[in-house]
Amino acid sequence: MGTLGVLGLELVQMDTPPTTAYLQIYTEKRCKANCQFCAQAKSSSADITHIARGMYVPFDLELVVNRLKMAYERGYLARTCIQTALYDTWWEDTVHLIKRIRKDCRIPISLSVFPLSTKQYEDLKKMEINELVIPLDACTPELFDRIKGKSAGGPYSWKSHVDGLKRAACIFGKVGTHLMLGLGESDEDAVRIISKLNGDKVNIALFSYTYIPGSQGNFRSETEEKIIKHYRTVQLARHLIMEGIASYSDMRFENGTLKDFGVSSDILLSIIEKGEAFQTSGCPDCNRPMANETFSKIYNFPRKTSKEEITSIKRDMGLAGRIPQS
Ligand code: SF4
Secondary structure: HHHHHHOOOOOOOOOOOEEEEEOOOOOOOOOOOOOOOOOOOOOOOOOEOOOOOOOOOOOOOOHHHHHHHHHHHHHOEEEEEEOOOOOOOHHHHHHHHHHHHHHHHOOOEEOOOOOOHHHHHHHHHOOOOOEEOOEEOOHHHHHHHOOOOOOHHOOOOOHHHHHHHHHHHHOOOEEEEEEEEEOOEEEEEEEEHHHHHHOOOOEEEEEEOOOOOOOOOOOOOOOOHHHHHHHHHHHHHHHHHHHOOOHHHOEEEEEEEEEOOOOOOHHHHHHHOOHHHHOOOOOOOOOOOOOOOOOEEEEEEEOOOHHHHHHHHHHHOOOOOOOOOO
């Protein structure tokens, strides 16, 4: 919906417009996979104009591509991100969309998709896909199995996703993944996999799990206070690891809860106050405004944080008057 607003195809009130155009390939068939959090899943009864919180309204392809070209050339958009569901003609439809965009426009394209064959990765590279993203979504193999693998009635496995990431990285030279927090993982589960993926040169984008009415199961069992504290802790640890400031082995955990970030309190405070750690993570120029948020709770800030927002981040972390000591 925000993308349609930037393209001038819908009236949308936004304090921060998206800098990436988010395109979901529309089909009335439900996805053959069964990810428990997703509105498109085969056993879900949620509205199919959603994936998670974002709303994807069907629109005329030619009109969208023409406006995409204008918006990119005029500097309103810096990237487009294509997502698809698993259905019989998903590959043909995805190739058609990529080629249609590429016919008119040089905008960088991200494609977020389940693991593919090596030949398909090579074909996508030739079609000038700039960022290939394979969403793991879960932080551990057990959670993966429960939310999108065999136990969830889906076709995916942790092993094939990790294998897909490795094969795609060989062809694209880099690869991305998404991790969704709030599915029952501990701080340590999340930080451990972030450290491992970062070591394998995988770019990690964080999402917060959002329950969509009609999707299968509500994984939110913790209080809002605990959910946001966990999210901020993992955002900060991810930033420290990905910027090479601290490593997983420097950090200290107690029963899965992060107790020490492994850097001095002065450094930690200055990093928190810069705010970058809490901005949207992922492909270059991706800000995903309101993808997981409500007006009362922002998980990923889609722009530079204000002083008031930094104060509220410190409150979220329980750091109003205290920074964990190294
Ligand atoms: S990080 Fe943003 S642009 Fe990249 S795949 Fe995820 S949503 Fe798309």
